[in-house]
Amino acid sequence: MSLDAFFQDSHIFHRSFSKKPLHVASANGLTLTLDSGKQLLDATGGPAVACLGHNQPEVAQAITTQLQKVGYLFSGGGYSESSTEELAAFILKNRPGGLSKAIFLNSGSEATDTTIKLITQFWHAKGEPQRCNFIARKQSYHGNTLGGLAISGHQSRRQMYSHFMPSNVSFVDPCYAYRCKLAGETDAEYVERLKQQLDNEFQALGPNTVAAFFAETIAGSTLACVPAVPGYFQAVREICDKYGALLVLDEVMCGMGRSGTVHAWEQEGIRGPDIQTIAKSLGGGFVPISAVLVHQHIFDVVANVSGSLAGGHTFQAHPVACASALAVQKIIARDNLVSNVREKGALLADLLEKEIAPLPLVGNIRGRGLFWAVEFMLDRENMIPFPMDDDFSSKVKDAGLEVGVNVLSNMGFAGMHKIDTAAITPPFIVTEEEIVKIVELLKVAIEKVS
Numbered sequence: 001m002s003l004d005a006f007f008q009d010s011h012i013f014h015r016s017f018s019k020k021p022l023h024v025a026s027a028n029g030l031t032l033t034l035d036s037g038k039q040l041l042d043a044t045g046g047p048a049v050a051c052l053g054h055n056q057p058e059v060a061q062a063i064t065t066q067l068q069k070v071g072y073l074f075s076g077g078g079y080s081e082s083s084t085e086e087l088a089a090f091i092l093k094n095r096p097g098g099l100s101k102a103i104f105l106n107s108g109s110e111a112t113d114t115t116i117k118l119i120t121q122f123w124h125a126k127g128e129p130q131r132c133n134f135i136a137r138k139q140s141y142h143g144n145t146l147g148g149l150a151i152s153g154h155q156s157r158r159q160m161y162s163h164f165m166p167s168n169v170s171f172v173d174p175c176y177a178y179r180c181k182l183a184g185e186t187d188a189e190y191v192e193r194l195k196q197q198l199d200n201e202f203q204a205l206g207p208n209t210v211a212a213f214f215a216e217t218i219a220g221s222t223l224a225c226v227p228a229v230p231g232y233f234q235a236v237r238e239i240c241d242k243y244g245a246l247l248v249l250d251e252v253m254c255g256m257g258r259s260g261t262v263h264a265w266e267q268e269g270i271r272g273p274d275i276q277t278i279a280k281s282l283g284g285g286f287v288p289i290s291a292v293l294v295h296q297h298i299f300d301v302v303a304n305v306s307g308s309l310a311g312g313h314t315f316q317a318h319p320v321a322c323a324s325a326l327a328v329q330k331i332i333a334r335d336n337l338v339s340n341v342r343e344k345g346a347l348l349a350d351l352l353e354k355e356i357a358p359l360p361l362v363g364n365i366r367g368r369g370l371f372w373a374v375e376f377m378l379d380r381e382n383m384i385p386f387p388m389d390d391d392f393s394s395k396v397k398d399a400g401l402e403v404g405v406n407v408l409s410n411m412g413f414a415g416m417h418k419i420d421t422a423a424i425t426p427p428f429i430v431t432e433e434e435i436v437k438i439v440e441l442l443k444v445a446i447e448k449v450s
């Protein structure tokens with residue numbers, strides 16, 4: 001395949017070497033305006049990132065003010081400033097589930113890497129260095145750095161780097177009822193089966209060698225908005241407690257209000273994780289930021305034994321990122337936007353069920369809050385997915401762009417299943433009219449390519 005003129009001439013390259021990027025001239029609220037003048041209704045805000053929509057003037061002001069105050073500090077070199085401290089205090093003020101300490105990084109992947117290192121340091125500090133095995137889930141995604149991929153069960157993303165993938169990470173089945181629950185199996189039986197499988201994995205590894213179990217509370221980027229069936233996370237928490245391993249919940253995508261509660265795990269009837277990662281709706285995409293939220297019991301052990309945290313990044317706890325995220329979080333709280341997520345999320349769920357579910361190529365609709373996805377099937381009665389060479393989700397996305405809506409397509413073979421999905425993850429400020437329009441345009445787009 002030879003590159004066309006655009007890819008030959010441009011000095012920048014992005015992910016695709018074959019599909020020209022859409023050039024966006026301006027972005028405001030839920031509207032993306034292309035160079036051509038065409039406007040798109042942005043139903044995803046990137047991969048569930050732009051929780052306040054685009055171009056929020058108060059956030060822009062907070063960024064400018066911070067730049068004029070303290071634009072950069074090397075936090076790893078022993079410096080701090082007030083926005084960073086205020087942001088940590090703001091998001092942890094009620095110590096959710098005992099999480100009481102935060103460290104800020106620049107991406108979800110860095111948050112995952114930092115978590116793996118922190119856990120390693122924790123078990124060394126506790127005098128249990130043999131706890132070096134990690135369990136995660138098949139088809140999962142926790143980041144694209146080598147550490148992030150190491151803990152991710154997404155086979156096709158790991159494959160090329162198999163020579164860098166460690167042997168101390170094993171994978172159990174995800175909780176993905178639509179494709180993995182057996183015919184006639186109840187939710188409770190399904191949970192019991194997954195619980196037994198996890199228990200067996202602990203036993204096989206040797207229970208006192210397991211450091212932690214990693215899972216996304218709502219499986220996001222690879223499975224597309226799959227909440228667990230009731231009781232699953234209680235079972236997971238129980239097994240981790242039984243063997244003294246840490247539970248890490250990755251809420252990089254589903255956290256900070258996206259699910260309809262600040263933390264998605266609040267809806268799972270558990271006391272919370274030992275460590276949690278967050279990113280996308282923390283900063284809303286204005287300036288890159290992520291965080292690792294740490295339970296007091298972990299912090300106490302690490303801080304009391306070690307003089308410092310092993311590892312770090314030059315730009316971690318960047319003052320401008322922290323000031324920007326603080327402004328985002330204050331707006332979400334002031335404007336009661338998590339209630340809007342619940343309210344508009346209920347409308348979105350209702351309309352997807354009424355308008356999209358009956359379409360013949362739609363197999364499943366699932367989600368929570370403003371985190372929803374449609375999964376497509378070639379033959380839904382017989383559960384036959386589209387073949388590998390038919391990227392149906394991209395066809396839906398392209399048709400959406402033609403009719404004026406931006407949805408998040410995902411096509412992949414994540415190790416177990418070929419999946420084609422379109423996710424709808426609008427900003428928390430979305431209005432009723434915009435929800436109605438998103439579903440209307442999505443329906444037109446699906447029909448166009450069906």
Ligand code: PLP
Binds near residue numbers: 109141148253279
């Ligand atoms: N964890 C989850 C659940 C994600 O969805 C992602 C990215 O999509 C990551 C981690 C990695 O985050 P980043 O792309 O910011 O490195």
